[in-house]
Amino acid sequence: LKSMLKRPDLVCEAAFVSGEWVSAENRANFEVTNPARGDVIAVVPDLSRAEVGKAISAAEKTQKPWAALAAKKRSKVMRKWFDLLMENQEDLAIIMTAEQGKPLAEARGEVAYGASFIEWFGEEAKRVYGETIPGHMADKRITVIKQPIGVAAGITPWNFPNAMIARKVAPALAAGCAFVVRPASQTPLSALAMAKLAEEAGVPKGLFSVVTSNAAEEIGKEFCENHIVRKLTFTGSTQVGRILLRQAADQVMKCSMELGGNAPFIVFDDADLDAAVEGAIACKFRNNGQTCVCANRIYVQKGVYDAFAAKFTAAVEALRVGDGLTDGTTLGPLIEAKAIDKVQTHLDDALAKGATVLTGGKPHDLGGLFFEPTIISNATKDMAVSTDETFGPFAPLFMFEDEDDVIFQANDTIFGLASYFYAKDLSRVTKVAEALEYGIVGVNTGIISTEVAPFGGVKQSGLGREGSSHGIEDYLEMKYICVGV
Numbered sequence: 180l181k182s183m184l185k186r187p188d189l190v191c192e193a194a195f196v197s198g199e200w201v202s203a204e205n206r207a208n209f210e211v212t213n214p215a216r217g218d219v220i221a222v223v224p225d226l227s228r229a230e231v232g233k234a235i236s237a238a239e240k241t242q243k244p245w246a247a248l249a250a251k252k253r254s255k256v257m258r259k260w261f262d263l264l265m266e267n268q269e270d271l272a273i274i275m276t277a278e279q280g281k282p283l284a285e286a287r288g289e290v291a292y293g294a295s296f297i298e299w300f301g302e303e304a305k306r307v308y309g310e311t312i313p314g315h316m317a318d319k320r321i322t323v324i325k326q327p328i329g330v331a332a333g334i335t336p337w338n339f340p341n342a343m344i345a346r347k348v349a350p351a352l353a354a355g356c357a358f359v360v361r362p363a364s365q366t367p368l369s370a371l372a373m374a375k376l377a378e379e380a381g382v383p384k385g386l387f388s389v390v391t392s393n394a395a396e397e398i399g400k401e402f403c404e405n406h407i408v409r410k411l412t413f414t415g416s417t418q419v420g421r422i423l424l425r426q427a428a429d430q431v432m433k434c435s436m437e438l439g440g441n442a443p444f445i446v447f448d449d450a451d452l453d454a455a456v457e458g459a460i461a462c463k464f465r466n467n468g469q470t471c472v473c474a475n476r477i478y479v480q481k482g483v484y485d486a487f488a489a490k491f492t493a494a495v496e497a498l499r500v501g502d503g504l505t506d507g508t509t510l511g512p513l514i515e516a517k518a519i520d521k522v523q524t525h526l527d528d529a530l531a532k533g534a535t536v537l538t539g540g541k542p543h544d545l546g547g548l549f550f551e552p553t554i555i556s557n558a559t560k561d562m563a564v565s566t567d568e569t570f571g572p573f574a575p576l577f578m579f580e581d582e583d584d585v586i587f588q589a590n591d592t593i594f595g596l597a598s599y600f601y602a603k604d605l606s607r608v609t610k611v612a613e614a615l616e617y618g619i620v621g622v623n624t625g626i627i628s629t630e631v632a633p634f635g636g637v638k639q640s641g642l643g644r645e646g647s648s649h650g651i652e653d654y655l656e657m658k659y660i661c662v663g664v
């Protein structure tokens with residue numbers, strides 16, 4: 180891996196704690212593998228709970244002086260960090276593809292997307308405005324100020340090894356918080372490379388720590404039980420989100436949760452079918468289906484069902500499966516064997532209940548963690564895929580006739596993250612957009628992520644928003660000051 184990089188030192192095999200590059204005290208390590216080839220590309224420290232505690236203590240020390248800086252000074256450090264991330268975009272992308280598997284073009288896109296949060300929130304640091312409220316009595320003056328929560332801790336998944344951290348650390352630092360993150364054990368290298376560049380940008384020692392550890396549960400407990408931590412931010416499954424919320428309750432800790440989804444993607448009779456196919460490809464197969472906003476249920480109205488299915492099948496057959504580092508690859512491997520099992524389980528279940536395969540339908544000839552991009556027809560709501568996110572390259576087509584019925588079906592889930600639909604009729608667009616019980620609705624587009632908009636879910640898909648001016652609120656406390664005059 181190092182030989183492919185302009186800056187081999189961006190592959191860090193040490194954890195970044197309190198501004199120092201450290202090994203675990205007991206020298207324990209764990210391996211990082213390349214999912215496309217199965218080979219070990221690095222080893223990183225397996226820190227203990229006590230060592231994570233040290234990162235939290237260091238964060239506490241630096242947080243207050245950082246918060247006391249003029250916002251413009253914090254902003255300048257973040258701008259420098261953004262510039263360094265973009266200068267090293269290619270190396271960061273190669274590191275990401277090597278540990279995560281996504282095609283290099285997608286990795287480049289993610290590095291830029293992640294960096295955009297550092298840039299955007301660096302600017303937003305200057306706009307943490309308060310309020311003045313006309314007093315309730317002639318001799319009272321009321322103001323509201325916003326202050327950083329303090330030390331924030333984050334737990335992130337492997338599907339976006341850079342962006343899921345950037346979306347949290349950016350508003351945290353902008354608000355004046357310190358941030359300690361435990362990246363997923365499958366993908367710590369992107370996090371460590373970000374930390375290396377943060378250090379170069381002049382982020383104060385201890386303000387941002389990356390604690391690599393295989394002991395997810397133990398570290399989760401430390402984050403929830405250490406009284407210094409005032410905020411927990413998590414991206415991952417709803418199942419783990421529930422555990423963390425329960426644990427965080429003992430300290431009445433503020434929590435932001437970006438959890439699972441079960442995104443509907445609806446194609447109405449009046450849709451532009453070519454655009455719908457393009458959107459479905461982008462939204463279903465990005466990162467090989469391993470995103471929480473990937474379409475999981477594709478509903479197609481009866482009148483355009485066959486035409487859409489034919490065009491969609493042709494587009495999926497044009498995808499190229501392979502090693503993400505090879506030119507022209509559009510679909511990489513899945514992250515691990517259990518991800519393959521889940522795709523196979525959803526497929527088997529659907530076939531047993533009457534679905535038919537339009538394309539794909541089995542592990543790819545490349546072997547290992549590769550699976551053929553698959554479409555099935557005649558999906559129905561008794562199938563596992565209708566209630567459970569596949570997180571893989573498996574696209575089920577459901578036929579529907581009636582607008583109200585499809586809205587009901589789309590909302591008939593415990594999740595509420597992203598949803599999509601394609602239609603042209605203005606009143607339909609308005610009605611359906613308002614009726615979908617989701618935090619995000621993509622209308623005539625399959626790509627919705629940007630740093631300028633609030634990303635987040637309703638129902639059991641989460642709490643809080645990342646991105647936009649709303650995103651910084653999750654890292655701020657409001658203080659009401661009443662002055663008697």
Ligand code: ADP
Binds near residue numbers: 336338395415416
């Ligand atoms: P995924 O399917 O993406 O791995 P998870 O919700 O299992 O989703 O994992 C998301 C992140 O949460 C990962 O970094 C994982 O190591 C971590 N994690 C899993 N279980 C726990 C737990 N009980 N406490 C804290 N972190 C956890």
